[in-house]
Amino acid sequence: MGRKRVTIEDVARAAGVSRQTVSRAINDLGEISSQTRARVLRIAEEMGYRPSSIARGLATRRTGTLGLVIPDVANPFFSDVVRGAEHVAHAQGYNVFLCNTDEDPERELAVLHSLEEKRVDGVVLCSSRLDDGKLHAVVASHSAVVLVNRDLEPASGEAAVGVVMLDDVSGGRMATQHLLDGGHRAVGFLSGPPASRSGRCRAEGYRAALAASGVSHNPAWTAPCPADVDGGHRAATELLTAHPELTALVCYNDLVAVGALRACADLGRRVPADLAVVGFDDILLAALVTPPLTTCRVARYDLGAQAMQLLLNRIAGCPAEEGPTQWERRSEEGDGHRSLCAEVVLRPELIVRATAP
Amino acid sequence: MGRKRVTIEDVARAAGVSRQTVSRAINDLGEISSQTRARVLRIAEEMGYRPSSIARGLATRRTGTLGLVIPDVANPFFSDVVRGAEHVAHAQGYNVFLCNTDEDPERELAVLHSLEEKRVDGVVLCSSRLDDGKLHAVVASHSAVVLVNRDLEPASGEAAVGVVMLDDVSGGRMATQHLLDGGHRAVGFLSGPPASRSGRCRAEGYRAALAASGVSHNPAWTAPCPADVDGGHRAATELLTAHPELTALVCYNDLVAVGALRACADLGRRVPADLAVVGFDDILLAALVTPPLTTCRVARYDLGAQAMQLLLNRIAGCPAEEGPTQWERRSEEGDGHRSLCAEVVLRPELIVRATAP
DNA sequence: CTGTTAGCGCTTTCAT
DNA sequence: ATGAAAGCGCTAACAG
Numbered sequence: 045m046g047r048k049r050v051t052i053e054d055v056a057r058a059a060g061v062s063r064q065t066v067s068r069a070i071n072d073l074g075e076i077s078s079q080t081r082a083r084v085l086r087i088a089e090e091m092g093y094r095p096s097s098i099a100r101g102l103a104t105r106r107t108g109t110l111g112l113v114i115p116d117v118a119n120p121f122f123s124d125v126v127r128g129a130e131h132v133a134h135a136q137g138y139n140v141f142l143c144n145t146d147e148d149p150e151r152e153l154a155v156l157h158s159l160e161e162k163r164v165d166g167v168v169l170c171s172s173r174l175d176d177g178k179l180h181a182v183v184a185s186h187s188a189v190v191l192v193n194r195d196l197e198p199a200s201g202e203a204a205v206g207v208v209m210l211d212d213v214s215g216g217r218m219a220t221q222h223l224l225d226g227g228h229r230a231v232g233f234l235s236g237p238p239a240s241r242s243g244r245c246r247a248e249g250y251r252a253a254l255a256a257s258g259v260s261h262n263p264a265w266t267a268p269c270p271a272d273v274d275g276g277h278r279a280a281t282e283l284l285t286a287h288p289e290l291t292a293l294v295c296y297n298d299l300v301a302v303g304a305l306r307a308c309a310d311l312g313r314r315v316p317a318d319l320a321v322v323g324f325d326d327i328l329l330a331a332l333v334t335p336p337l338t339t340c341r342v343a344r345y346d347l348g349a350q351a352m353q354l355l356l357n358r359i360a361g362c363p364a365e366e367g368p369t370q371w372e373r374r375s376e377e378g379d380g381h382r383s384l385c386a387e388v389v390l391r392p393e394l395i396v397r398a399t400a401p
Numbered sequence: 402m403g404r405k406r407v408t409i410e411d412v413a414r415a416a417g418v419s420r421q422t423v424s425r426a427i428n429d430l431g432e433i434s435s436q437t438r439a440r441v442l443r444i445a446e447e448m449g450y451r452p453s454s455i456a457r458g459l460a461t462r463r464t465g466t467l468g469l470v471i472p473d474v475a476n477p478f479f480s481d482v483v484r485g486a487e488h489v490a491h492a493q494g495y496n497v498f499l500c501n502t503d504e505d506p507e508r509e510l511a512v513l514h515s516l517e518e519k520r521v522d523g524v525v526l527c528s529s530r531l532d533d534g535k536l537h538a539v540v541a542s543h544s545a546v547v548l549v550n551r552d553l554e555p556a557s558g559e560a561a562v563g564v565v566m567l568d569d570v571s572g573g574r575m576a577t578q579h580l581l582d583g584g585h586r587a588v589g590f591l592s593g594p595p596a597s598r599s600g601r602c603r604a605e606g607y608r609a610a611l612a613a614s615g616v617s618h619n620p621a622w623t624a625p626c627p628a629d630v631d632g633g634h635r636a637a638t639e640l641l642t643a644h645p646e647l648t649a650l651v652c653y654n655d656l657v658a659v660g661a662l663r664a665c666a667d668l669g670r671r672v673p674a675d676l677a678v679v680g681f682d683d684i685l686l687a688a689l690v691t692p693p694l695t696t697c698r699v700a701r702y703d704l705g706a707q708a709m710q711l712l713l714n715r716i717a718g719c720p721a722e723e724g725p726t727q728w729e730r731r732s733e734e735g736d737g738h739r740s741l742c743a744e745v746v747l748r749p750e751l752i753v754r755a756t757a758p
Numbered sequence: 759c760t761g762t763t764a765g766c767g768c769t770t771t772c773a774t
Numbered sequence: 775a776t777g778a779a780a781g782c783g784c785t786a787a788c789a790g
Contacts, residue, residue, distance in 0.1 A: 107455060433760080437759085461785065
């Protein structure tokens with residue numbers, strides 16, 4: 045394996061032309077007779093020539109690769125985001141570096157630096173845990189950045205960063221309202237990791253819904269937890285034991301909700317008769333557990349796809365050193381230029397199943 | 402964002418040294434006084450210097466990136482493989498390009514070519530759907546390749562390729578035997594995609610178990626299906642309708658098994674009373690559906706981790722043009738050199754839950 | 759220990 | 775329509 049690589053020089057020599065001509069042929073730039081081009085391409089093909097995108101990257105300052113930074117591929121939420129993002133990127137001829145941060149800000153910074161060294165043409169950064177200062181530095185050092193599920197005030201002189209957000213406040217309100225509509229008054233909330241913006245926004249929506257219905261809000265009914273089945277299981281067990289008065293639970297995500305279901309089974313509380321449960325995300329699992337989970341669905345694939353599309357728009361539309369002006373203007377024009385606006389907001393949708401009918 | 406990048410030249414000038422000295426400092430190669438190194442590093446840091454790994458790649462012919470090719474990230478099986486592989490790669494300073502093939506051989510070939518152009522240092526290729534000829538070509542054109550769940554006879558003059566396999570024949574036998582032990586004689590098999598090696602091997606194990614127990618094998622009891630819940634649902638519905646005599650079902654994977662569970666619910670057949678079901682993989686979902694799934698667990702994270710470790714060993718251990726000799730010898734020496742052997746086999750483990758007690 | 763000279767394989771710019 | 779020269783940012787191989 046791996047004998048000496050064929051270079052453009054080799055092909056040029058074999059075809060009896062200059063390297064430039066070969067370059068023109070493989071890049072399909074017009075200035076070449078279709079005869080020579082066909083001949084060169086055939087010879088290149090025969091020799092198994094594979095142009096080095098790394099040499100090409102050095103010369104053009106474009107690598108044709110993008111970074112996609114997420115907390116964890118194994119989280120079904122993000123694996124769908126990845127699919128959406130990759131699909132869009134590949135469709136336009138880009139490759140993507142997938143980077144996990146494991147929710148660790150140090151690791152996040154490390155992968156971002158690594159992407160910078162790789163000279164990626166742009167980055168989609170999901171659920172960043174970086175503080176505003178560090179995040180500004182990151183944005184400044186990459187040629188294009190789109191943030192998913194994380195806001196950032198543009199610093200002065202900085203092009204507005206692309207942003208794709210979930211309307212989590214609405215989501216939290218929606219989920220809670222559904223329970224209130226069902227007659228529940230003692231509604232708890234498992235809020236997920238304290239560092240999660242989604243968690244905080246959903247909590248805000250939860251409180252807003254309670255307030256709007258004139259239901260008093262008991263802070264002791266809210267508890268943080270790790271964002272997985274085990275975390276939900278433990279937190280729900282504790283919360284339900286400490287506050288047996290609760291008749292309903294809004295959960296940070298479906299994994300946590302499934303953990304809560306397990307806790308109910310352990311504690312002998314029937315769902316939904318004794319306790320109603322609402323999750324978030326609508327992962328595959330949600331429809332398949334017993335009883336099937338009522339949940340707030342988020343269009344995860346679209347989230348990734350839109351973020352990537354936004355990034356590609358910015359890469360294509362901001363050819364050189366153009367300032368943020370055009371972007372800000374566009375995004376204020378309304379919906380006509382959806383593909384060019386700098387902020388996208390996705391609204392969740394309540395899927396009513398058996399855990400909170 | 403993205404003003405002019407700082408180059409090694411800029412740093413050299415600012416520090417009043419040559420580029421080479423800067424290079425020595427950042428690469429921590431001995432031949433430099435610790436004073437100058439410290440000073441250079443400080444200046445580089447201050448200037449926000451980020452060495453271009455693409456220029457470096459051109460010069461060194463090593464990119465520090467690896468390819469990981471899988472059918473689909475959103476498949477929970479592969480997302481765990483990805484985690485294992487990435488963890489090992491990152492621990493040794495490599496980045497990985499993740500590529501989905503969507504089980505499409507054309508796309509698989511395309512991503513492999515793209516990785517070749519990117520000059521990755523090696524590739525882990527999972528569940529390749531390529532025929533032997535094309536696969537040999539792929540192996541020949543990459544500097545190091547590890548195959549997961551796909552075998553390949555080494556061609557003459559070719560270094561043996563690294564291989565990590567699941568013992569799927571054992572798995573199929575194990576699952577079937579468990580059902581036979583439970584008294585079942587009419588055992589069906591949903592064999593997954595015809596192109597899947599795992600599917601074929603599990604089928605082989607299934608038939609072997611039947612034969613070993615002297616149970617006659619009815620080919621009509623085996624049916625292929627797409628490897629997801631829906632595929633399982635449809636195939637199980639058809640199979641159980643056409644052959645109501647079946648009392649047990651071995652399923653290609655857990656997703657298919659969950660589909661079969663759904664089909665049973667539709668058809669009014671209780672599980673496990675009327676139909677016993679065994680799945681494969683033990684994904685998260687398996688323990689959480691009702692009733693919890695009996696399944697053959699595969700150490701997915703380990704699968705990815707071992708494959709990547711094997712790849713890194715081959716990259717490190719095969720410095721130049723050394724032939725396959727050393728490898729073949731090592732792998733025959735036994736288990737002492739596990740980290741250097743060229744083939745790893747992982748055995749699945751039966752997890753008995755409620756669908757086939 | 760430090761600097762100099764050549765590339766790595768491609769594209770760009772300018773001739774022809 | 776084609777070719778020649780220069781350079782992208784870094785390291786390898788020598789000198790000193």
